[in-house]
Amino acid sequence: MNNEISLCLWFDGQAKEAAEFYCSVFSNSKITSANPMMVTFELNGRKMMGLNGGPQFKFNEATSLVVNCENQEEIDYYWAKLTEGGEESQCGWLKDKYGLSWQIVPSILGKLVSDPEKGQRVVQAFMKMKKFDIQTLLNA
Template sequence: MAGLSPIQPCLWFHDRAREAMEYYVGVFPDSRITAIQDYPDESLDEHFAGMSGKVLNGEFTLNGVDFVCLDGGPEFTMTEAVSFVVSCDDQAEIDRYWAALSHVPESEQCGWCKDRFGVSWQIVPARMGELLQTPAQIQVMMAQKKIVIAELENA
């Protein structure tokens, strides 16, 4: 993994790592897939049964942040205990990322959403701390799904 950041998140997908990487690099600017190593042909080893053509190790960059991923099967699943914060400059940027990443309406709250691969994201204004100075602003934020900057400013 030469050239990657010394620390990067690793995403374990059941069997959709390639699809997820391709999707994410289309969502975020300054993004690219840097390497994909597929599982060896399953006929070579019984441990690889059903994994031929799946991602053993994928490396990609999203908006300058390095990630790795793999297709590891159903043993582990994504959880909201880990999420990725996307700091946005304005409402238009929040709206764009929200439209691209929010696919599970029942998991939406306070700027958190879950994408179609089960990964959790926090789509928030870069100046979130400034927008949460009063109890009224915090209450408004707690009732929001997608963050609406004007509602926080007017609270």
Template sequence: MAPSTLKMTTCLWFDGQAEEAAKYYTSIFPNSKITHINHFLEAGKEFHGREPGSVMVVEFVLDGHRFVALNGGPQFKFNEAISFQIDCADQEEVDFYYAKLGEGGDQTKQQCGWVADKYGVSWQIIPIVLKEMLSSEDKEAAGRASLKMMHSTHLNITELEEAFKGEA
């Protein structure tokens, strides 16, 4: 049986931008902070090509969710197979997170409220009301909202509600 004190941490692999990314993310989300930074020792040069003293790992918290940013090297890149979903209460939150996380990122390939940030990490910026629409017992209305979502990049709650009601 797993211990009751089990805590999960998401590890993000970077190529030299771990500290920069952690500072960036903690500046966007409320109740967030960097909690610890570890540096490479001499072995870091031999195994990772990193200079001793350079940042190896940055531990940080984004509104209660624990992360580790690791300067692991160029071997791995982020892609849409993994994303972080942000549940937004209103359009103001949708607009804020979409703009902040999309700043310097690639929004040309994204749809359904997804945005890739400047590091390549994918985020789903989702209004909570959309989840309610998609879960509706009125399957036709849910289908219209779903279709509107699929044809959208930056989600607009008013447009989603209009589609749900059959007004668009």
């Protein structure tokens, strides 16, 4: 079997607005269809659906989208765009203006924390951060 798996995000009447926002933040993204109940879209080639399900359910930190960034410029870009109207959290986590949680993470983080000599120092350094600072992690 080769069943495709995609993500469905539940909104309170803002699905198309949210999809348009996300598509403006991520290159190689587009809305593929929309109607009053739902919108389908792709973010960097990943298929997603936004559902106008109503106020019954809200996003929480138990689910987040992770953006692996190659450099500080990418971290700064995504952090600025996604926190606009939202809120910062700790250790690279944020909530966007729709309440969806994101992790904006340097792609080298796994390698740094698994380094037997400096991994613990890296963890201590990023526990003090909101937005990741790659140079501080490298210097830890």
